[in-house]
Amino acid sequence: xxxxxATRALLAGGALLALLSASCGVRPSGVINGGPAPVGQSAGVxxxxxxxxxxxxxxxxxxxxxxxxxTLKLLVAGPDEAERDQGFTxxxxxxxxxxxxxxxxxxxxxxxxxxxxxxxxxxATAVDQIVCTxxxxxxxxxQGAVYSPVTLxxxxxxxxxxxxxxx
Amino acid sequence: MSGWRRAAARASxxxxxxxxxxxxxxxxxxxxVASGSYFQARRVILQQAQDAAVVSxxxxxxxxxxxxxxxxxxxxxxxxxxRLSGRDGYAVVFYHDLRAxxxxxxxxxxxxxxxxxxxGRVAWQRVxxxxxxxxxIGTQLRIDRSGGASRPSGIEVYTVRSLVPEQQSIDRLxxxxxxxxxxxxxxxxxxxxxxxxxxxxxxxELGRAAQRLGEGDLTTRLTVRGSDELADVARTFNDTAGTxxxxxxxxxxxxxxxxxxxxxxxxxxxxxxxxxTAVTDVLDEEADRLPGDAGRAxxxxxxxxxxxxxLVNDLIEVSRFDSGTARxxxxxxxxxxxxxxxxxxxxxIDxxxxxxxxxxxxxxxxxRLDVIVANLVGNxxxxxxxxVTVRLHAEPDWIVIEVADHGPGLDPDVLPxxxxxxxxxxxxxxxxxxxxxxxxIAWENARLHRSAGQRxxxxxxxxxxxxxxxxxxxxxxxxxxxxTGGVR
Numbered sequence: 001x002x003x004x005x006a007t008r009a010l011l012a013g014g015a016l017l018a019l020l021s022a023s024c025g026v027r028p029s030g031v032i033n034g035g036p037a038p039v040g041q042s043a044g045v046x047x048x049x050x051x052x053x054x055x056x057x058x059x060x061x062x063x064x065x066x067x068x069x070x071t072l073k074l075l076v077a078g079p080d081e082a083e084r085d086q087g088f089t090x091x092x093x094x095x096x097x098x099x100x101x102x103x104x105x106x107x108x109x110x111x112x113x114x115x116x117x118x119x120x121x122x123x124a125t126a127v128d129q130i131v132c133t134x135x136x137x138x139x140x141x142x143q144g145a146v147y148s149p150v151t152l153x154x155x156x157x158x159x160x161x162x163x164x165x166x167x
Numbered sequence: 168m169s170g171w172r173r174a175a176a177r178a179s180x181x182x183x184x185x186x187x188x189x190x191x192x193x194x195x196x197x198x199x200v201a202s203g204s205y206f207q208a209r210r211v212i213l214q215q216a217q218d219a220a221v222v223s224x225x226x227x228x229x230x231x232x233x234x235x236x237x238x239x240x241x242x243x244x245x246x247x248x249x250r251l252s253g254r255d256g257y258a259v260v261f262y263h264d265l266r267a268x269x270x271x272x273x274x275x276x277x278x279x280x281x282x283x284x285x286x287g288r289v290a291w292q293r294v295x296x297x298x299x300x301x302x303x304i305g306t307q308l309r310i311d312r313s314g315g316a317s318r319p320s321g322i323e324v325y326t327v328r329s330l331v332p333e334q335q336s337i338d339r340l341x342x343x344x345x346x347x348x349x350x351x352x353x354x355x356x357x358x359x360x361x362x363x364x365x366x367x368x369x370x371x372e373l374g375r376a377a378q379r380l381g382e383g384d385l386t387t388r389l390t391v392r393g394s395d396e397l398a399d400v401a402r403t404f405n406d407t408a409g410t411x412x413x414x415x416x417x418x419x420x421x422x423x424x425x426x427x428x429x430x431x432x433x434x435x436x437x438x439x440x441x442x443x444t445a446v447t448d449v450l451d452e453e454a455d456r457l458p459g460d461a462g463r464a465x466x467x468x469x470x471x472x473x474x475x476x477x478l479v480n481d482l483i484e485v486s487r488f489d490s491g492t493a494r495x496x497x498x499x500x501x502x503x504x505x506x507x508x509x510x511x512x513x514x515x516i517d518x519x520x521x522x523x524x525x526x527x528x529x530x531x532x533x534x535r536l537d538v539i540v541a542n543l544v545g546n547x548x549x550x551x552x553x554x555v556t557v558r559l560h561a562e563p564d565w566i567v568i569e570v571a572d573h574g575p576g577l578d579p580d581v582l583p584x585x586x587x588x589x590x591x592x593x594x595x596x597x598x599x600x601x602x603x604x605x606x607x608i609a610w611e612n613a614r615l616h617r618s619a620g621q622r623x624x625x626x627x628x629x630x631x632x633x634x635x636x637x638x639x640x641x642x643x644x645x646x647x648x649x650x651t652g653g654v655r
Binding site for chain 1: 209213217221225228229231232233234235236237238240263265277279280283284287288289290291292293294295300306307308309310311312316317318319320321330333334337338341
């Protein structure tokens with residue numbers, strides 16, 4: 001009786017010791033999520049191009065921040081050589097140019113961009129490229145919020161209002 | 168119980184149980200406390216290391232802003248990786264398919280970490296690389312847009328930092344915990360031994376005292392220490408022993424009084440009996456001449472006076488045994504010759520079948536041997552049936568005399584009481600020829616012979632062929648000791 005009880009106690013102690021020695025040292029862990037990723041300033045003109053079907057921010061070096069309409073011209077000009085080498089493309093047609101400055105509208109509150117070419121035939125990706133580039137440019141110039149909806153106005157009609165899908 | 172089993176029983180006894188209980192208690196407490204503090208300390212060490220590494224990385228990342236060019240070239244990424252690699256670890260930088268690494272070793276990045284980073288969080292993970300713990304920290308670089316919004320730049324930065332220093336700190340903690348545990352176990356065992364000794368010593372003393380008491384030392388007492396349960400037991404033991412001693416003393420005193428009374432009465436009877444014997448001698452001579460009833464009365468008086476004289480003599484003999492004044496008068500004798508003399512003196516020499524090998528010399532009290540043999544042979548004639556056999560043989564240290572008859576033997580109920588005083592086997596016969604003390608005296612006489620702590624003995628039994636057998640064993644070299652008469 002005593003012997004069996006002692007044996008059981010010894011077994012329990014042994015198991016405890018084994019457990020302790022097994023969990024010693026630095027154990028691998030799962031992924032631990034910290035705060036949001038660091039955010040910093042950029043010193044360039046942001047243009048949204050397409051890579052593998054995804055909208056992607058590129059940054060052109062420039063001295064001063066150009067007006068949103070000027071930035072749109074950079075977008076229409078398409079990827080440069082280095083960008084093309086890395087697989088960047090643009091779905092915005094080369095003949096599409098802004099005819100006027102980007103204006104703020106009140107009804108609905110947002111931005112309006114008047115383009116020279118047809119906007120109704122633009123692909124959704126092309127519209128997103130324009131919307132994202134315009135909102136970033138306007139925000140960089142301190143003229144509006146990044147989340148402002150953008151309406152594209154062309155000779156054939158309007159697209160939008162639409163917000164930049166990239167968060 | 169054999170010595171080994173007793174040792175095993177003692178090993179699994181109180182001491183071992185106390186030892187185990189203390190050891191388990193110490194072990195459990197130490198394990199819980201040590202492991203608790205160990206885990207806590209480990210958590211703190213790792214958390215501090217991780218937090219410091221994360222802060223250090225984000226601080227360094229803050230210095231690479233503002234970003235000038237997207238997409239970066241391979242050279243840009245390489246420079247970034249070089250810049251972020253340091254003494255503590257190295258960096259891995261991704262931009263979609265592009266990849267730059269501060270060191271040319273396999274990176275241990277896990278898919279789940281990369282997913283967490285793509286979700287826009289700073290994330291970290293401990294992994295084991297070649298058995299060595301490493302900390303992986305990853306984050307995106309995001310670009311600020313006004314209004315609290317930001318856009319991902321597509322650049323992901325990971326740092327791989329070794330946790331070996333932390334591992335060493337933690338290992339030192341573990342070693343410390345083991346050492347502490349071992350020390351506390353040793354301490355627990357020490358305390359258990361002390362406690363066991365404290366408990367077991369009084370128990371052992373109690374056991375020894377009880378044994379002494381059982382062996383007849385009624386003056387045994389325990390020293391009462393303290394006022395715990397064991398002290399209560401000791402006190403109770405002392406009270407019990409005291410009562411026992413008092414009562415036994417009382418009994419002994421009463422018994423001694425009774426014996427002294429018998430002895431005194433016997434002695435007082437001797438003088439008148441001597442006178443009566445003298446008178447009956449005269450009466451015996453005259454009896455034949457006396458007419459009728461007077462002659463018969465004279466013979467009866469003479470006979471009964473002889474019986475009374477024998478009884479009184481036996482009583483005096485018995486009271487000598489009881490008072491311890493019986494002494495041996497030792498002499499080197501030829502046992503066969505002594506037995507033959509006894510038989511011849513009683514006129515039994517022709518009626519007894521004697522097997523007495525000559526030349527067996529023993530140091531005995533010849534008078535007492537004569538008393539014993541005469542009594543046994545006389546009883547055999549009286550209660551048994553012929554032929555009566557007296558057989559003598561010798562052992563290295565003992566002589567053995569067997570007296571056997573061919574009667575009906577002794578009743579098994581009678582056997583244990585054969586040597587009792589005044590014990591009558593046949594209850595119907597209230598008067599026997601003997602005094603009723605003969606066998607008791609023979610037994611005492613046999614026991615009076617001692618050698619090296621062993622006493623002579625007289626044993627009654629039945630032969631397998633029927634008939635009673637009395638076996639007398641006497642030491643060949645009896646010593647004359649101040650013998651106290653055995654009490655039956």
